Amino acid sequence: MLSKIEQIGMSKQHLGEFEELVLLLIVMLKEDAYGLAIRKGLKEHAERTVTIGAVHGTVNRLEKKGLIESRLGGATDLRGGRRKRLFNITAFGRRALQQSQEVKVKLWRQIPELSLNILQYPI
């Protein structure tokens, strides 16, 4: 028999590298995290240029895994356009992000010669 966690798909899969970036962008964007904004944020903050289809494919997967939730945004104040699908991270998603962070920082600490200048200071 499956545990509650397994039933709802919250078992120990790992965050893919792009999934992690998208998740981080969703946190950064707060109340305005939706497809196009995520795509723009990835380009500006992560030097990552992808199509909008790539973003949506990933958010759909993240939602199915319970790492984010989505709701439909209200009518736009701007002219034209379909309503936004707004995303927010779940507690489970936040934990996944923190675990990933924890593992990497732990490894980096053991390899000081790898570190960039940016890492010489507290995050």
Added chain:
Amino acid sequence: MLSKIEQIGMSKQHLGEFEELVLLLIVMLKEDAYGLAIRKGLKEHAERTVTIGAVHGTVNRLEKKGLIESRLGGATDLRGGRRKRLFNITAFGRRALQQSQEVKVKLWRQIPELSLNILQYPI
């Protein structure tokens, strides 16, 4: 016409999340980075349990992409056993690792509420 970089397969692919872990372990293990040691290191340092086949599949891909190199180790001082295939990171691999690190740290810095205690101190 392809650039030199493209010809030898060193263009802008991104490091997969498991590829990054394996690469980090290879750096950590220094002169003793080979299949089984990498697997053991992943378990001990990254809470990641995988089969040896998973490790080898990944190192093969990393080598094909020019991120690591391999050579055959000398005969063992211990009893029995085939010779080890020893890995070391290339300059290109090191750069890939640093870029990945740079992007993530940059994002984390913008999301202070995500950070764990470990991140309050310099890495």
Added chain:
DNA sequence: GCGATTTATTCTATAAAGTATAACAAATAG
């Protein structure tokens, strides 16, 4: 030398993640 044991790698197959392109949907201004 040769089989048993040990330590390792390679092969093969499949699932999951990453990604692009194109099609579709819905809001609103005129």
Added chain:
DNA sequence: CTATTTGTTATACTTTATAGAATAAATCGC
């Protein structure tokens, strides 16, 4: 009521991630 704008969905395909079984090569004891 249709053209324009802003956005999401659908589909297809490639690359990564992963397990399991098969195979290889070193050495020990006889």
